[in-house]
Amino acid sequence: MTAPKAAAREFLLSFWKIHILHHAAEHPLHGQWMIAELRRHGYEISPGTLYPILNRMESHGWIRRVDSLQRGNPKAKKSYRISAAGKEILALLREEVEELHEEIHGSGHSG
Numbered sequence: 001m002t003a004p005k006a007a008a009r010e011f012l013l014s015f016w017k018i019h020i021l022h023h024a025a026e027h028p029l030h031g032q033w034m035i036a037e038l039r040r041h042g043y044e045i046s047p048g049t050l051y052p053i054l055n056r057m058e059s060h061g062w063i064r065r066v067d068s069l070q071r072g073n074p075k076a077k078k079s080y081r082i083s084a085a086g087k088e089i090l091a092l093l094r095e096e097v098e099e100l101h102e103e104i105h106g107s108g109h110s111g
Contacts, residue, residue: 012043013053015043016038016043016045016050016053017053017057018090018093018097019034019037019038019041020034020053020054020057020063020080021057021062021063021082021086021089021090021093022090023037024063024080024081024082024086025081025082025086025087025090028066028079028080028081029079029080029081030077030078030079030080031047031050031051031054031077031078032047032077034050034054035047035050038050054078054080057080057086058080060085061083061085061086062082062083062085062086062089063080063081063082063083063086064080064081064082064083065078065079065080066079066080066081
């Protein structure tokens with residue numbers, strides 16, 4: 001991977017996590033749906049990238065697994081919802097993204 005692509009990927013990881021939190025707040029999501037949703041936004045992400053992100057976000061307590069109808073089936077789709085901690089993070093991120101958006105798109109402030 002070239003240096004610019006590696007740097008871009010590092011920043012995109014943060015965008016992907018925000019997308020995941022946003023959608024997990026709206027409805028339960030599973031990995032394949034999330035991959036399709038991110039692709040709809042123009043992000044090319046593989047299962048090998050997404051599933052470790054979901055696992056890390058779950059281990060941080062930002063999302064939680066929702067019980068599946070196929071309990072005990074290790075191949076059953078895992079669905080995720082946002083947790084209380086995730087809601088706090090998402091609220092903070094929305095504020096930060098809004099502030100950054102205003103700054104980048106010129107809200108009349110000079111730096």
